[in-house]
Amino acid sequence: MSAHSLPEHEAVWHSLEVNEAVELLGGNADTGLTSQEVDSRLQKFGTNELEESGGRGSWEILVDQFKNIMLLMLIAVAIISGVIDLLALQSGNLEPGEVPFKDTIAILAIVILNGILGYLQESRAEKALAALKKLSSPNVRVIRNGKLIDVEGKNLVPGDIMLLEAGVQVAADGRLIEQSNLQIRESALTGEAEAVNKRVETELPEETSLGDRINLVFQGTEVVQGRGKVLVTRTGMKTELGKIAEMLQSVETEDTPLQQRMTQLGNVLVSGSLALVALVIIIGLLRGGNLQELVEVSLSMAVAVVPEGLPAVITVTLALGTQRMVRHNALIRKLPAVETLGSVTTICSDKTGTLTQNKMVVQSVCTSQNILKVTGEGYAPDGDFEVDGQSIYVEDYPEVTPLLVPCAVCNDAVLQQEKGDWIILGDPTEGALVTLAGKAGIEQDQWNSKLPRVGEFPFSSERKRMSVICQVEQIDTGVSVIRDVDPAIGNLVKNNENYLMFTKGSPELILQRCTQIFAGNSAVELNQEQRGKILAENERMAGDGLRVLGFAYKPLSEQPPENSEEQYEQELVWLGLVGMLDAPRPEVRAAVNESREAGIRPVMITGDHQLTAKAIAKDLGIANSSDRVLIGQELQRMSDAELEKNVDDVSIYARVSPEHKLRIVQALQRCDKFVAMTGDGVNDAPALKQADIGIAMGITGTDVSKEASDMVLLDDNFATIVSATKEGRVVYTNIRRFIKYILGSNIGEVITIAAAPILLPMGGVPLSPLQILWMNLVTDGLPALALAVEPPEPDVMKRPPFSPKESIFARGLGWYMIRIGIIFAIITIILMNWAYFYTRPENAVAEGLDPERWKTMVFTTLCIAQMGHAIAIRSNNQLTIEINPFSNPYLLAAVVLTTILQLMLVYVPPLRAFFGTHVISLPELGICMGFSALMFVWVELEKIFFRIIGKKNV
Numbered sequence: 001m002s003a004h005s006l007p008e009h010e011a012v013w014h015s016l017e018v019n020e021a022v023e024l025l026g027g028n029a030d031t032g033l034t035s036q037e038v039d040s041r042l043q044k045f046g047t048n049e050l051e052e053s054g055g056r057g058s059w060e061i062l063v064d065q066f067k068n069i070m071l072l073m074l075i076a077v078a079i080i081s082g083v084i085d086l087l088a089l090q091s092g093n094l095e096p097g098e099v100p101f102k103d104t105i106a107i108l109a110i111v112i113l114n115g116i117l118g119y120l121q122e123s124r125a126e127k128a129l130a131a132l133k134k135l136s137s138p139n140v141r142v143i144r145n146g147k148l149i150d151v152e153g154k155n156l157v158p159g160d161i162m163l164l165e166a167g168v169q170v171a172a173d174g175r176l177i178e179q180s181n182l183q184i185r186e187s188a189l190t191g192e193a194e195a196v197n198k199r200v201e202t203e204l205p206e207e208t209s210l211g212d213r214i215n216l217v218f219q220g221t222e223v224v225q226g227r228g229k230v231l232v233t234r235t236g237m238k239t240e241l242g243k244i245a246e247m248l249q250s251v252e253t254e255d256t257p258l259q260q261r262m263t264q265l266g267n268v269l270v271s272g273s274l275a276l277v278a279l280v281i282i283i284g285l286l287r288g289g290n291l292q293e294l295v296e297v298s299l300s301m302a303v304a305v306v307p308e309g310l311p312a313v314i315t316v317t318l319a320l321g322t323q324r325m326v327r328h329n330a331l332i333r334k335l336p337a338v339e340t341l342g343s344v345t346t347i348c349s350d351k352t353g354t355l356t357q358n359k360m361v362v363q364s365v366c367t368s369q370n371i372l373k374v375t376g377e378g379y380a381p382d383g384d385f386e387v388d389g390q391s392i393y394v395e396d397y398p399e400v401t402p403l404l405v406p407c408a409v410c411n412d413a414v415l416q417q418e419k420g421d422w423i424i425l426g427d428p429t430e431g432a433l434v435t436l437a438g439k440a441g442i443e444q445d446q447w448n449s450k451l452p453r454v455g456e457f458p459f460s461s462e463r464k465r466m467s468v469i470c471q472v473e474q475i476d477t478g479v480s481v482i483r484d485v486d487p488a489i490g491n492l493v494k495n496n497e498n499y500l501m502f503t504k505g506s507p508e509l510i511l512q513r514c515t516q517i518f519a520g521n522s523a524v525e526l527n528q529e530q531r532g533k534i535l536a537e538n539e540r541m542a543g544d545g546l547r548v549l550g551f552a553y554k555p556l557s558e559q560p561p562e563n564s565e566e567q568y569e570q571e572l573v574w575l576g577l578v579g580m581l582d583a584p585r586p587e588v589r590a591a592v593n594e595s596r597e598a599g600i601r602p603v604m605i606t607g608d609h610q611l612t613a614k615a616i617a618k619d620l621g622i623a624n625s626s627d628r629v630l631i632g633q634e635l636q637r638m639s640d641a642e643l644e645k646n647v648d649d650v651s652i653y654a655r656v657s658p659e660h661k662l663r664i665v666q667a668l669q670r671c672d673k674f675v676a677m678t679g680d681g682v683n684d685a686p687a688l689k690q691a692d693i694g695i696a697m698g699i700t701g702t703d704v705s706k707e708a709s710d711m712v713l714l715d716d717n718f719a720t721i722v723s724a725t726k727e728g729r730v731v732y733t734n735i736r737r738f739i740k741y742i743l744g745s746n747i748g749e750v751i752t753i754a755a756a757p758i759l760l761p762m763g764g765v766p767l768s769p770l771q772i773l774w775m776n777l778v779t780d781g782l783p784a785l786a787l788a789v790e791p792p793e794p795d796v797m798k799r800p801p802f803s804p805k806e807s808i809f810a811r812g813l814g815w816y817m818i819r820i821g822i823i824f825a826i827i828t829i830i831l832m833n834w835a836y837f838y839t840r841p842e843n844a845v846a847e848g849l850d851p852e853r854w855k856t857m858v859f860t861t862l863c864i865a866q867m868g869h870a871i872a873i874r875s876n877n878q879l880t881i882e883i884n885p886f887s888n889p890y891l892l893a894a895v896v897l898t899t900i901l902q903l904m905l906v907y908v909p910p911l912r913a914f915f916g917t918h919v920i921s922l923p924e925l926g927i928c929m930g931f932s933a934l935m936f937v938w939v940e941l942e943k944i945f946f947r948i949i950g951k952k953n954v
């Protein structure tokens with residue numbers, strides 16, 4: 001059936017039989033759609049994407065910008081200033097040449113501009129975060145053109161055959177074709193937390209409610225357990241989830257801790273400035289000052305105290321931080337993680353794939369009779385089996401093939417050759433086993449049809465094992481069905497059983513469930529001595545850092561029902577051990593070292609054997625020989641209080657289950673640790689949510705774990721966590737740096753303005769609101785933006801982490817701001833005092849310059865002094881001459897540009913008229929520059945002083 005004759009109407013899929021459904025959609029359950037068919041269906045049905053709604057609409061984001069108390073205060077200033085101008089206009093008191101309502105218009109323009117900028121930035125940040133989330137959005141495994149491939153979820157079309165496994169988030173609605181133990185959590189749709197057992201065979205009445213349609217799967221729901229094969233029936237907005245898309249909470253827009261603190265800071269600044277304004281007016285009036293002048297001073301102070309540029313700089317810094325992190329393969333899903341990453345004290349990491357390469361190669365096979373060495377590299381099924389250094393034929397060792405057959409069939413991975421390279425689809429541990437079987441000529445496809453799988457008890461990290469139930473081959477001769485057992489496994493079904501169960505998993509666990517051992521050609525009783533030998537061999541392999549799996553089988557005369565694993569995975573027959581090497585990632589050693597120097601403790605948490613874990617941990621420098629390993633079973637017995645006593649010393653947890661991870665995080669957090677935790681499985685989600693920074697694996701992680709995480713490692717690599725931590729520290733340091741820079745200047749401005757009416761007779765207001773806005777936004781804003789991209793200081797990873805709870809003003813920042821603000825004010829006030837008297841009419845007339853130009857000198861000094869401050873503040877401890885001036889070219893550019901702009905305000909007539917400045921002579925400009933330079937000198941002297949007294953600023 002071609003795409004164009006597909007039913008336009010919506011079929012009631014749950015009331016159809018599977019074949020009917022497949023036929024209706026012109027699909028093929030075995031080979032899937034062809035590429036041409038997919039293309040034409042994409043044209044017809046569109047991509048499988050939800051139009052995101054929900055979250056904040058554009059209008060809401062815009063309105064939110066004006067809810068900020070500082071902007072409200074500016075609006076009030078604009079109105080009052082407008083009223084004053086109006087009164088002046090009415091009474092004809094306007095000064096000659098003065099444009100009425102200039103300040104009002106300028107302030108309102110800034111308020112609107114600030115709102116629009118904030119809006120643009122926030123909506124861009126939301127879009128960027130949404131795009132980042134999409135980057136981590138799942139691929140889907142489908143059958144197309146008769147082959148198994150992974151495609152992007154958005155390219156699914158109705159009629160596709162999609163495969164589901166534990167941990168996957170279902171990418172479209174569909175009708176089940178096959179399933180095994182499939183359980184799906186549908187809380188996203190139904191609100192029901194319990195997972196639903198799915199069934200293929202049922203045809204349900206049309207009126208069946210959504211939650212009871214057990215033969216369908218729905219987009220956005222999560223596979224908790226089992227596997228399934230699904231015919232995609234609906235995609236995009238046609239899915240059940242699409243229908244309720246408005247209810248979707250799309251991108252989460254949490255304020256970062258910093259943004260919250262900034263809101264608080266806003267409140268403090270606004271109330272502080274109102275108090276100060278009241279004080280200045282009262283004192284002024286008591287001293288017989290002019291009310292209008294005092295009101296003007298107050299308005300200027302109110303504008304000066306608000307750091308108008310700060311919110312924008314913070315947003316940009318966080319956004320740039322996420323971009324830099326993604327370039328280093330760390331994808332931030334929740335913005336607060338950017339600034340809190342630097343506070344991590346403990347990184348709890350999985351072993352497999354994060355610390356190791358997850359490229360498994362089987363090295364050793366151990367049966368009841370022999371230990372075989374296996375050669376070969378990668379996943380290519382080329383290599384030899386050796387006994388005592390001699391190559392052997394596997395066929396000569398009758399107990400080896402029965403061990404290698406389950407390697408191929410008790411397995412969900414697929415080995416494929418792509419452009420000459422052998423690659424695996426699925427779990428690398430399983431891939432290595434398919435390769436191992438291939439080396440002995442045991443082809444997976446062939447054996448899957450000889451021993452077709454009729455049931456399974458799936459793997460989970462808790463069970464640490466899996467079983468498949470295979471039917472022993474039946475041949476339909478056309479006359480009758482005869483049983484034809486391959487001689488290689490004939491010995492396993494000596495009593496003519498029709499089914500064989502193969503089990504593989506953690507050797508100790510499998511061995512516990514064995515009562516017999518396969519020895520050559522039959523199963524014999526397993527005695528204590530043999531058990532001891534097997535365990536010793538397991539420990540020997542694990543001690544070499546190998547990941548070891550145990551194999552067993554059980555002949556069955558009937559097919560076990562679903563969920564009967566406890567009953568059937570007993571009294572097994574032991575087959576042997578397989579040990580595979582998963583080499584540590586070479587870059588991790590250096591990363592472990594770096595994290596230690598940075599006061600961050602790496603901890604390994606693995607489901608693997610304690611000796612394997614220890615060998616790898618030792619190799620990587622995470623632990624040394626004397627370090628204790630805490631095993632899942634011990635942990636299980638410990639109370640929370642006992643665990644709390646241990647978490648500080650233990651750096652290796654082995655044979656743990658996902659629920660233990662949650663307890664470990666909680667215990668660490670109770671000991672005041674700030675914990676980053678990795679995870680990949682469905683059941684890791686609670687631990688990832690609990691951790692301060694939950695980290696999911698980009699390559700091997702399940703969709704569910706990604707959904708629960710704050711950050712996704714695109715390369716699954718431990719070293720990436722460490723580099724993201726470093727980036728987090730840099731972001732936080734830079735944020736503190738420009739906050740110091742901006743607020744120090746605000747304090748200086750406020751004090752200078754407040755001092756003017758007190759110190760200068762008939763002085764008036766040195767700075768107009770417009771000029772203050774210019775300083776706060778442009779002359780402070782541009783260098784602050786450049787400081788946000790300041791490269792890391794050399795010691796950023798040589799110091800312990802700072803508490804995430806510390807106030808932004810901690811470690812001397814608040815004191816620095818006040819101190820610098822006062823120095824800034826003293827320098828400017830001295831200049832103001834001198835300039836005021838120097839520019840009095842008698843001097844001014846002589847030079848033909850405006851007597852009011854002392855105000856422009858104050859304005860210029862405040863701006864230029866900040867340029868020196870920006871250069872000096874680049875480092876807390878290094879002197880400016882010790883830093884490469886070109887290591888932050890943006891700052892150089894910002895300083896030059898800002899200085900030019902400032903001079904233009906004084907020397908370009910239209911700008912001068914608009915900003916109300918006056919020409920100053922070159923010597924006067926030189927004096928302003930000289931005073932400005934004092935600021936730079938002061939900050940440098942402070943660094944020298946702190947160096948002498950041996951105090952390091954951080």
Ligand code: ATP
Pocket residue numbers: 349350351352353427429430459460461462464465466504505506507548549605606607608609
């Ligand atoms: P990590 O937690 O560091 O990733 P891990 O991969 O060993 O370590 P799990 O995937 O939870 O952790 O596996 C736990 C144990 O289960 C393994 O050590 C192994 O003994 C067993 N195991 C792993 N994969 C399979 C599998 N596909 N089939 C059967 N048993 C398995």
